[in-house]
Amino acid sequence: MTERYEFELVFGLPKGKYDPFELSDAVFEAGFEDAVVGTGNARLLSVELEAAGGDAETAMLAAAKAILKNLPAGTELREVRPDLVSQADVAGKLGISKQSLQKKEMPLPVTAGLYRIDEMEEALIREEKTAKRSPRFQVSSARNWFRAGQAARRLNARIALKTLDSYSLEEADPAPKA
Known part of the structure; x- marks a missing residue:
């Protein structure tokens, strides 16, 4: 059963100058035409949106991956809200x-x-x-x-513990390489 979740994704942009309209277009091109996009900090992009999925964590990751593909190389998912x-x-x-x-x-x-x-x-x-x-x-x-809250907390923990790569949003090996 598909449910809807309301949440916010905060991306960290690599050093450089970015056109806020191009960043907004990147979000809209990912299929989130109704998203509210915030560009108040030159190195952060905030995207508030609603997405559907079987569970909140899956919906959040799918949305983040879709948006991340359209953003500048080196962009990372910094935080998921509400937490x-x-x-x-x-x-x-x-x-x-x-x-x-x-x-x-x-x-x-x-x-x-x-x-x-x-x-x-x-x-x-x-x-x-x-x-x-x-x-x-x-x-x-x-x-x-x-309903998005617990999933946001889990994703933030996975990012902090480095079990989720914040750049690719794929599972990561948190163990240091010897």
Whole structure:
């Protein structure tokens, strides 16, 4: 069964100057015409998109590979989001104010106001179920985004542990060569 997932891919570009329109075209040519492309940092390309797949990790990797083929040689996948999220991120996805979200019982932050997305989802589902009156949000409204969280965390861990090559997005041998 194919599901839809909402996520963001952050690519690191090799040194050089890049035309933001050409970078956007590379994403669109990969088949993601509805993607939101960010080029605010000269060495980073952020692509927010929705993609379908049998599972989130497969959908994310397929999208990243398709986009990577169109980007300059030496580009690497730096990060997959959502993994760690702020209360503002979550509130924005739910269509409520950050202040409204702060009134809810939240999990402990991981660091500096960032939370694991799956822990936030669990807390919000619990809030929906135990609220005395109907909450002003529905977790299901951001379902595609929340479901991408655990896969984003796994992919980021694989990149950090070097079991996934960030340049080719193929399995890598993390063992150092003697």
